[in-house]
Amino acid sequence: MKKIALCSFFISLFAVAVSIPTLAADTNEIFERGALTPEQLNAWEFYIDSESAIFGCEYGDDPRLTEAPQTLLTSLSNGDEITPVTITYRTLLNMGPNTRELISQNIKIASMECNDVYYSGTELIGLPVIPFEEAITILHDDLANYGDAQRIRQLVKTFMVAGMDPRWFWMFFIADNAHMDLIGLNFDTLVGVEQALYNREKPKNYNDTSHNLLHQIFAKTNNNAIGFYANSGKCENTAAEPASDLLVWPALSDEIIKNLYNLYKISYKGKWKTKTKKTAGGISLYRESGVDNPVIPAFNIERGLTIYSKECPII
Amino acid sequence: MLKKIIFTLAALTCSQTVMANVCKDDPRMYTIKKVINKLHTGEAIKPLKITPHSFLNLPPAIRAALGDNVMVYNNKCVPVEIYKSTPPKKIAVAFEDLSNYMHHAAIRDDLIALNIAMTSFKAALKTTDEIVALVSPLNWTTSAINTMYKNGFLKRLPQVNLYRNNTKKYCKGEIALPSSINLFTLLGGKTSDKSKTSFIADSSDMYIQTINGVRADNSIAKTQDTCSGLSIAATHNDLVQTGINIVEYGGSNAHLHNSTKIWLNSEFGQR
Numbered sequence: 399m400k401k402i403a404l405c406s407f408f409i410s411l412f413a414v415a416v417s418i419p420t421l422a423a424d425t426n427e428i429f430e431r432g433a434l435t436p437e438q439l440n441a442w443e444f445y446i447d448s449e450s451a452i453f454g455c456e457y458g459d460d461p462r463l464t465e466a467p468q469t470l471l472t473s474l475s476n477g478d479e480i481t482p483v484t485i486t487y488r489t490l491l492n493m494g495p496n497t498r499e500l501i502s503q504n505i506k507i508a509s510m511e512c513n514d515v516y517y518s519g520t521e522l523i524g525l526p527v528i529p530f531e532e533a534i535t536i537l538h539d540d541l542a543n544y545g546d547a548q549r550i551r552q553l554v555k556t557f558m559v560a561g562m563d564p565r566w567f568w569m570f571f572i573a574d575n576a577h578m579d580l581i582g583l584n585f586d587t588l589v590g591v592e593q594a595l596y597n598r599e600k601p602k603n604y605n606d607t608s609h610n611l612l613h614q615i616f617a618k619t620n621n622n623a624i625g626f627y628a629n630s631g632k633c634e635n636t637a638a639e640p641a642s643d644l645l646v647w648p649a650l651s652d653e654i655i656k657n658l659y660n661l662y663k664i665s666y667k668g669k670w671k672t673k674t675k676k677t678a679g680g681i682s683l684y685r686e687s688g689v690d691n692p693v694i695p696a697f698n699i700e701r702g703l704t705i706y707s708k709e710c711p712i713i
Numbered sequence: 714m715l716k717k718i719i720f721t722l723a724a725l726t727c728s729q730t731v732m733a734n735v736c737k738d739d740p741r742m743y744t745i746k747k748v749i750n751k752l753h754t755g756e757a758i759k760p761l762k763i764t765p766h767s768f769l770n771l772p773p774a775i776r777a778a779l780g781d782n783v784m785v786y787n788n789k790c791v792p793v794e795i796y797k798s799t800p801p802k803k804i805a806v807a808f809e810d811l812s813n814y815m816h817h818a819a820i821r822d823d824l825i826a827l828n829i830a831m832t833s834f835k836a837a838l839k840t841t842d843e844i845v846a847l848v849s850p851l852n853w854t855t856s857a858i859n860t861m862y863k864n865g866f867l868k869r870l871p872q873v874n875l876y877r878n879n880t881k882k883y884c885k886g887e888i889a890l891p892s893s894i895n896l897f898t899l900l901g902g903k904t905s906d907k908s909k910t911s912f913i914a915d916s917s918d919m920y921i922q923t924i925n926g927v928r929a930d931n932s933i934a935k936t937q938d939t940c941s942g943l944s945i946a947a948t949h950n951d952l953v954q955t956g957i958n959i960v961e962y963g964g965s966n967a968h969l970h971n972s973t974k975i976w977l978n979s980e981f982g983q984r
Contacts (some may be wrong), residue, residue, distance in 0.1 A: 520774075522772075525820060
């Protein structure tokens with residue numbers, strides 16, 4: 399009985415298109431419904447590219463879906479021998495049923511760790527590793543469309559969230575209620591996702607701790623954890639951080655960041671220098687100094703807080 | 714001279730053939746929907762040749778639909794027929810890969826795949842150095858570990874360090890986290906060499922070091938104030954299971970000596 403219910407869930411998950419109307423073979427862009435700046439979007443793209451490059455592949459939708467969608471769909475419809483169409487899990491879920499039916503004739507699901515993931519027309523064969531932004535959007539949209547907590551608990555078992563440096567996490571995903579719109583997600587729906595994942599009877603009150611919400615969701619996904627890793631395999635440290643104009647929540651404090659570091663056992667030293675500085679646009683809360691030749695272009699500022707890789711002796 | 718050139722070319726061609734011998738899934742996996750439709754209509758198909766990764770990733774419904782129309786590549790990249798969804802003989806797979814496939818199956822709650830992994834696959838041989846490096850917590854997600862415990866794939870061990878009385882106080886009610894070495898032994902993992910490894914345990918710490926200087930993660934054994942991810946006794950037992958050549962030093966761990974022969978060997982030096 400349980401198997402039948404589970405099977406029905408997967409069939410309904412894919413057979414019924416998520417109700418966001420899409421054009422024939424539309425792909426889904428990062429933070430698509432948000433209001434992030436081009437610099438912020440570029441930074442997130444850099445994260446995705448660099449993380450998937452570690453495993454030796456590129457992550458994203460097949461360029462044919464945007465460059466020549468009609469040609470592609472015609473070829474699939476004719477049963478031509480073509481290279482399989484690679485699509486992200488989010489794009490698959492958001493496709494209209496007819497397009498999905500066609501594309502599933504010859505398909506490969508993208509994964510940031512380059513593991514093979516196939517699609518049978520009703521369910522995945524394999525577990526795609528996807529960026530957290532994609533994961534929360536999938537969960538958010540599914541709850542918004544179906545309002546079914548049980549679906550959320552099943553859906554979260556169909557993917558893994560890719561690992562990330564803590565600085566990516568706090569740059570994009572520690573934000574208060576007022577700034578959640580910037581990443582294109584509805585705060586109340588996210589509270590509902592959290593409620594579903596933790597199997598709570600009532601939604602938790604996040605009025606005063608809204609900045610914890612996305613991490614609570616992250617913690618309930620199957621994820622490859624947050625960590626600062628040394629490229630050399632030896633002790634490394636860095637004080638490089640994103641500039642405040644790249645943060646989704648500009649009022650983020652180093653105390654909150656330190657809590658995140660403590661949680662993931664990331665050693666750190668120092669603190670943000672909280673000297674206020676008047677600028678043309680208003681007041682800058684933190685004194686920031688530039689980093690020469692930053693390893694990650696978006697992390698080009700130092701504020702006095704240094705993190706250490708796990709190879710380093712305990713500070 | 715000509716012979717030499719021909720021989721060199723032939724050797725080069727052969728080596729490239731060997732190098733190119735990488736197992737890859739049958740390209741029909743991209744069109745698996747058509748394959749299943751064919752089977753549903755009663756049409757015969759040539760068996761799909763797939764890697765252990767894809768074989769263990771097949772969801773139950775698709776596994777059932779494919780039946781025995783599948784062949785799995787073994788560690789020599791030779792496709793092996795299956796009978797009633799399992800290969801006739803255990804297939805050796807690199808431990809890290811097998812652990813990863815099982816991790817994914819556990820996340821999906823796919824008990825059929827987990828059963829097949831435990832009964833029809835085994836961890837490939839590892840050197841002593843590689844085995845000692847596995848003395849570390851298993852890097853799986855909590856939900857996957859819970860699936861393993863809940864369904865009896867891993868034993869629920871009480872979190873007890875046998876030499877520290879207050880461990881019971883600190884770790885009351887907690888369940889030991891699984892370790893990589895424990896999963897390796899459960900998957901039949903063995904050592905490929907007989908180089909010596911020193912094992913020193915006292916009331917709270919454990920020091921393991923191979924003759925090549927590879928050390929186990931000592932931080933996991935410090936159980937004074939917190940619960941350790943690995944107990945000394947369980948780790949010792951797992952190391953014995955792998956067949957590595959353990960050289961033990963004295964101390965208060967006398968009861969461990971029942972399970973393995975003791976060598977007192979000066980080549981490792983003293984603590």
